[in-house]
Amino acid sequence: MENNPIILVFLPISLGIIMIGLGLHLTLADFGRVLKLPKAVLVALLVQMVLLPPSCFLIAKLFSLPPELGLGLLLLAASPGGITANLFSHLARGDVALNITLTAINSVLVLFTLPFWIFIGMGFFLAAENNIPPPTRKVLEVAVLVIVPVLLGMCLRYFKPALADSAEKPVRILSVLILVILTVLAIASEWQLLKTYAPIIGLACLSFNLASLASGYLSARAVKLAKPQATAIAFEIGVHNSTIAMFIALNVLKMPATAIAPAIYSLIMYVTAALFAYWLLRQQRLNPSQED
Numbered sequence: 001m002e003n004n005p006i007i008l009v010f011l012p013i014s015l016g017i018i019m020i021g022l023g024l025h026l027t028l029a030d031f032g033r034v035l036k037l038p039k040a041v042l043v044a045l046l047v048q049m050v051l052l053p054p055s056c057f058l059i060a061k062l063f064s065l066p067p068e069l070g071l072g073l074l075l076l077a078a079s080p081g082g083i084t085a086n087l088f089s090h091l092a093r094g095d096v097a098l099n100i101t102l103t104a105i106n107s108v109l110v111l112f113t114l115p116f117w118i119f120i121g122m123g124f125f126l127a128a129e130n131n132i133p134p135p136t137r138k139v140l141e142v143a144v145l146v147i148v149p150v151l152l153g154m155c156l157r158y159f160k161p162a163l164a165d166s167a168e169k170p171v172r173i174l175s176v177l178i179l180v181i182l183t184v185l186a187i188a189s190e191w192q193l194l195k196t197y198a199p200i201i202g203l204a205c206l207s208f209n210l211a212s213l214a215s216g217y218l219s220a221r222a223v224k225l226a227k228p229q230a231t232a233i234a235f236e237i238g239v240h241n242s243t244i245a246m247f248i249a250l251n252v253l254k255m256p257a258t259a260i261a262p263a264i265y266s267l268i269m270y271v272t273a274a275l276f277a278y279w280l281l282r283q284q285r286l287n288p289s290q291e292d
Contacts, residue, residue, distance in 0.1 A: 014178040016149045018243060019107075021171035023153020024164050026104050037098055040225055044102050044233045047219050049109065052077040052237065053117050055211060057124060063204040067125040069197060071253075072261030073208060074125075075245035078117035080106035084270075085239035087172070092277040093284065094231030102236045107150055110244075118248070178243075197260060205265040209272050213238035231280055239273055242266035 056077045060070035086099045157164040216237035220230035242262040249258035 014181075014243060017171065017174060017178060018241075019147075019149035020153040020156075021168070021174070023150040023155075024157055024168045024171060026100060026150070026154050027157060037101065037229070039223060040095075040098055040220065040229045040233065041101065041105065043220055043223055043225065044098075044216065044236060045105065045109070047215050047233070048081075048106070048237050049113055051215060052212060053120075056208065059204050059208050059211075060125070063200055063207075065200065065204055066197070066257070068255050068257035069201050069204075069261055071121050071125045071255070072245065072249055072258040073201075073204060073265075074117060074121040075248055075258065076240045076242065076262050076265055077208070078110070078114045078121075079241045079244045080110045081236040081239055081241060084273075085235040088239060088273045088277050089232045089235045092231050092235070092280040093228060094235060094280075095226075095228040096232065098229055098232040099236050102232070106236075107147070111147070114248075118253075197257075198264065201261055202264055202268070205261055205268050206272070209238060209265060209269050212240070213272065213276055227280075227284075234276070235273060238276070239269050240265065242269075 053074060056070070056074045059065075060073060065073070081099075081103055086096055086103070088094075089099045090096050153164075156167070213234050217230050217234035220233045221227075225233075240262075242265055245262035246259045249255055249262065
């Protein structure tokens with residue numbers, strides 16, 4: 001997979017397009033919204049930054065994952081929420097503004113948390129077999145590839161709002177298509193390896209995905225956040241940015257097997273997110289008066 005020129009070229013380009021699309025949603029006011037929703041933001045960040053990565057170690061042990069597959073799952077946990085979390089949140093009548101705020105904050109915090117968890121993960125999963133130094137410089141390069149397109153999108157929103165509005169929907173559709181194509185390319189490139197590990201890593205990815213959605217929603221409700229905020233947090237935590245995880249696995253770590261977990265997760269999360277959105281909408285129909 002790491003020698004596939006299509007993926008090596010497609011991954012950085014796709015990441016840039018997706019991040020530009022994210023920037024089209026953002027303004028400086030989105031960052032200021034943190035002051036109005038401190039509890040919701042704090043809960044979401046604690047679950048995503050503190051709870052999820054350690055849970056990957058437990059899942060990897062429970063399913064006896066090979067080291068590189070376990071590391072791939074950790075890359076997912078340490079990656080920010082995917083842009084389609086906003087779409088699922090909107091469909092399920094969640095607080096989309098909160099999603100945008102969380103995505104904006106995560107896009108900044110991941111520059112510091114992702115290198116940390118890569119360092120911990122490589123020591124935990126690979127220390128016995130590989131003496132690989134933490135790829136801090138390469139991860140910082142990835143950070144530039146993430147932040148610069150976001151800033152471009154934000155600048156377009158600020159200086160050309162009409163153009164940004166007209167480009168928002170096409171870029172969102174293109175981003176979804178890119179994710180689908182990227183997943184297909186990743187699976188096709190390592191089909192034999194995928195067939196070998198899919199039964200094990202598939203169950204591990206499903207378990208992690210369900211744990212992400214549930215922990216986001218239940219933790220928010222446990223601290224008395226309203227259902228729209230709980231819905232937003234659930235999708236922000238459950239719909240991970242598998243593109244970033246795959247990019248790091250292939251272009252930074254140079255470990256093709258590490259990209260398998262993000263590839264499979266990207267298939268699973270759309271199904272579970274859709275079912276979860278359907279369940280939330282059904283609950284709202286059955287109990288229309290219970291909005292808090």
